[in-house]
Amino acid sequence: MVLTMDRKQFVKIMDNIELQEDAKQDILEKCMRGKRTTNKVFLYSKQIAAACIVGGMLLTSVTAYAAVSAYQEYMSRMSVEELEDRYTQIQSGTKEADSFSRTLTQEERARLDALKEAYQQGLRFPEESMECVNGMSVETGEIKMPVYDYTDMIFYLPDRTLTDEELLQVIDVWEKGNYSLAKVVEQDEDVLTEEDALQRAEDFMAEYKHKIPQSDEERLQFFAEELIQRASGGDFDLSALSWEFVLYGEENAKMWVTAESDTDKYSIFFTEDSTPDKLTVLRYRHALLGNASADDEDYSEEQYRQAIIKAAEQIPVLMTENMGIHTEITKAEIYGRHYLVLTDSEENRYRIVVNPQTGDLHEFLTYEAGAYDDVDLSGEQIQ
Numbered sequence: 001m002v003l004t005m006d007r008k009q010f011v012k013i014m015d016n017i018e019l020q021e022d023a024k025q026d027i028l029e030k031c032m033r034g035k036r037t038t039n040k041v042f043l044y045s046k047q048i049a050a051a052c053i054v055g056g057m058l059l060t061s062v063t064a065y066a067a068v069s070a071y072q073e074y075m076s077r078m079s080v081e082e083l084e085d086r087y088t089q090i091q092s093g094t095k096e097a098d099s100f101s102r103t104l105t106q107e108e109r110a111r112l113d114a115l116k117e118a119y120q121q122g123l124r125f126p127e128e129s130m131e132c133v134n135g136m137s138v139e140t141g142e143i144k145m146p147v148y149d150y151t152d153m154i155f156y157l158p159d160r161t162l163t164d165e166e167l168l169q170v171i172d173v174w175e176k177g178n179y180s181l182a183k184v185v186e187q188d189e190d191v192l193t194e195e196d197a198l199q200r201a202e203d204f205m206a207e208y209k210h211k212i213p214q215s216d217e218e219r220l221q222f223f224a225e226e227l228i229q230r231a232s233g234g235d236f237d238l239s240a241l242s243w244e245f246v247l248y249g250e251e252n253a254k255m256w257v258t259a260e261s262d263t264d265k266y267s268i269f270f271t272e273d274s275t276p277d278k279l280t281v282l283r284y285r286h287a288l289l290g291n292a293s294a295d296d297e298d299y300s301e302e303q304y305r306q307a308i309i310k311a312a313e314q315i316p317v318l319m320t321e322n323m324g325i326h327t328e329i330t331k332a333e334i335y336g337r338h339y340l341v342l343t344d345s346e347e348n349r350y351r352i353v354v355n356p357q358t359g360d361l362h363e364f365l366t367y368e369a370g371a372y373d374d375v376d377l378s379g380e381q382i383q
Contacts, residue, residue: 070122075179086180089132089150098174101143101156103378112167119171129176130169148173210247212255216276217245223279224257227322228266231286231361241266254282263289271366280324284364303356304338311340311354312383315361319350323364335379349377 078086104112118124136149136156143158146166155170162170212220225238240261247253248269255270269283312332319325327344335341340352347369353362367377 071120074122074125075176078176078180082176083180083183086177087183089134090177090181092134092151093153094151098153098155099376101154102159103376105161106380108162108167109379111164112170115164115167116171119168119175124164124168126165126168126172128165128169130166130173132173146170210253212245212247216255217243219276220245220255220257220279224259224266224268227268227281227284228259228286230318230322231284233358233360236264255279260289265289274324278324281319281364282366284323284361286360286362299338299356301337305334307354307356307359308334308338308340309382310359311352311361312342314359315340315342315350315352315354315364318361329383331381332383333377333379333381335377339377339379341377341379351377 115124130146130148132148132150134149135151136147136154143156145158146162146169147156148154148170149156155173221243224243228238229236238259241259241264242261244258246256248256254272255274255276257266257268257270259266265285265287267283267285267287268281271280271282274280316329319329325344327346327348329342329344331343333341333343335351338353338356340354342350342352344350349367349369351363351365351367354360355362
């Protein structure tokens with residue numbers, strides 16, 4: 001039996017699970033199934049979850065209502081066979097996320113974002129659907145029209161600028177895929193609440209937590225306190241925090257530190273090869289709890305941009321002095337609305353979120369070279 005929830009619930013639960021992205025996905029899959037099986041619903045939800053987004057719109061205006069109506073009318077044209085085919089294709093995907101055979105240009109990415117919004121508002125749809133194939137091996141130069149390989153989850157693109165129609169077809173693959181997923185899971189009426197899902201996540205995670213020796217805890221806390229103070233501007237009261245130190249994982253367990261107060265929660269994962277004497281941060285996250293939480297919409301595009309540009313100068317210093325990362329940063333990019341992406345000399349990438357008002361570090365996520373090569377984080381280069 002598949003238990004369902006809306007997108008806002010899913011995002012909230014993901015935010016409350018302090019793990020690397022692949023581990024979070026695994027935990028959520030288990031929670032939703034209630035057993036140790038795979039559910040591609042959550043793998044594919046990394047893409048544009050339009051069916052859930054549109055379904056969750058507040059119908060407070062004629063424009064919003066029209067967007068939902070136009071979107072639903074367009075999707076309703078899919079036959080039962082197409083719905084089942086797209087659902088099956090998603091289940092056949094073998095990669096962490098979709099990728100492109102070449103990097104989209106900044107101009108193409110800007111048009112993709114604008115067309116995505118128009119698609120979700122029911123204003124623009126492609127005239128035809130993109131061809132979807134099961135496995136493909138060709139030279140990129142041979143591609144005349146975009147094709148999607150749903151097994152390897154790659155959009156094969158021609159070596160020329162994509163038209164609006166072709167970009168709409170890319171969006172169409174994502175949107176129809178998510179819509180098909182939503183329609184299939186609608187067959188089950190049981191809904192998993194946020195509280196139940198979080199409890200299940202905690203229960204599953206408890207199986208993989210192991211104690212750390214007291215002497216090691218002291219060294220970990222000293223390292224974490226230095227990092228938290230530096231990342232939060234040096235004026236945070238550490239005395240209010242309660243601490244937990246564990247090894248997480250069945251094999252190649254990672255050291256994990258959490259520190260929590262009524263208003264703040266800090267979580268730090270260290271790399272597999274870290275020791276208490278030589279620590280390297282894999283992931284850092286600062287979550288605001290309760291009424292302290294701020295909505296993404298509270299800040300303007302320009303506030304995010306200026307905070308990211310400033311962070312591109314400051315974060316590499318923090319990485320060297322307080323995170324145990326000593327590789328040279330070779331590229332800094334603005335990805336999406338509020339992400340800074342740094343690339344180092346060893347091709348590791350770091351996805352970073354900073355508070356646009358204070359400049360404090362909120363999230364630092366490592367995409368190790370080789371492990372996430374198929375995840376596209378490219379954007380506007382600023383350094």
